[in-house]
Amino acid sequence: MRKLIVETRDRVYPVFIGYGLFEGGILSELDLPFSSGALITNQKVGPLHAEKVSQAFLKRGFRLSSLALPDGEEFKTLASAEVAYHFLLQEGLDRKGFLVTLGGGVITDLGGFVASTFMRGIAYYQVPTSLLAQVDSSVGGKTGVNLEEGKNLVGTFYQPYGVIIELSFLKTLPEREYREGLAEVAKAAFLAGGEFLEVLRVQSEALLGRDYSVLEDVVERAVLFKKEVVEQDEKEKGLRSILNYGHTVAHGLERALGYGTLRHGEAVAIGMMVEAMIGLELGITRPQVIEIQKVILQELGLPLRVEVALSAEDFWAILKYDKKREAQHIKFSLLRDFGDPVFGVSVPEETFKKVFDSVRGAVLQ
Incomplete structure (x- = not known):
């Protein structure tokens, strides 16, 4: 396993890179002083990896409710964000709750945007499953959604609380x-x-x-x-x-x-x-x-x-x-x-x- 620490004015957080991280108890490396959590993924990635990630959090005492959004750049929209907001409210997430974003760049961008705006900002952890998201969009705190006029025209700068790059997830990538x-x-x-x-x-x-x-x-x-x-x-x-x-x-x-x-x-x-x-x-x-x-x-x-x-x-x-x-x-x-x-x-x-x-x-x- 390799570990980097990102130090920004807003937040200092770890980035873990390796294989078998969830089986190896990677969550013990994270500080999780929160009340409850939810996982946002898409309908393609969820069936492949959501259970493994959820089980790792369950061992730390957190049962994650899970929302699977449609897959694709065309769904990185305010409408999808609103679906997520309603889901989090229905699941009783409060300001001390947290999100886990599991997916490629669309989910890391959209999930980060939801985390930054729900209850005016809650904690979130990025678990990127695509190579693009692993090397780029999951790190750095850029969040956003697209409008008809262009990409990422609505968004925030909001740093995650941690990033877990599980390289074995790339095996399932088309x-x-x-x-x-x-x-x-x-x-x-x-x-x-x-x-x-x-x-x-x-x-x-x-x-x-x-x-x-x-x-x-x-x-x-x-x-x-x-x-x-x-x-x-x-x-x-x-x-x-x-x-x-x-x-x-x-x-x-x-x-x-x-x-x-x-x-x-x-x-x-x-x-x-x-x-x-x-x-x-x-x-x-x-x-x-x-x-x-x-x-x-x-x-x-x-x-x-x-x-x-x-x-x-x-x-x-x-x-x-x-x-x-x-x-x-x-x-x-x-x-x-x-x-x-x-x-x-x-x-x-x-x-x-x-x-x-x-x-x-x-x-x-």
Whole structure:
């Protein structure tokens, strides 16, 4: 087992990474001075893992009532949050109660949002079951739900009380969902550069084969990188926005195509390619970044293209709903080089349209 401690102004909490954590009594490592608890999962993950997690809490004296929401990005909504609120009230949860979120990025984001707003904030523990959630969304305290206009437009910064990354849960992950998580691993490696990037380049085949010794190392590296960024900038006033690399375009793609058509990690992979080309056009990104990034993403089995029946002008209009917009300026996080990110780059509309039109055949179609 590996253990990291995230230290923010709002909360200090542990992140555990390993195998057989629930069988090994991991909950004895957590302080659970609460009255009662509930588990929020989805209808796909619940039948696979909810019983194991619930039994571990039962041994600590907590019987968890369980709510299984529909699976999919299209259900990360205020309507789903309201379903959860009513459930918690029916189960008698009070301000001293706690939530356990069991699932991928949709559940960790949605469950965290529910915890942050129910009774004006209750404790919650993240148990991410997808690779994407394990390396990214379960750590750092970003919560949120989607609106018709865009992703995560309603949300909070609310740190969990603990994160338990059980790597054996990845065994049940469908191949497409597993691979999308590799996009967030790649993003972290591109931002970190150095040894992390080299490990990714050398171990791409082992990662695709779900070699668990390699996975444990890579997940720890990704979480450690995010932890260090979050500790410096918990509420994304500056540095933390580097973690949005690839995401401005990705969120636009998800909305343009309809939530659930592209998986989030797939959109991020395409988004990183487009944003690298924007950086090149602006004279920020070195040409080698594009070529190396392309090779790594291809080796990880990630898509670099998708059909989008939108003009550059229409796609730019979608980006105006991105939460990183400031006044009329859309802010991007880009790479100068691997390990050398830059944030808060205001990309002119004409530059974006020029790149978008030039890459439609190579990347977007």
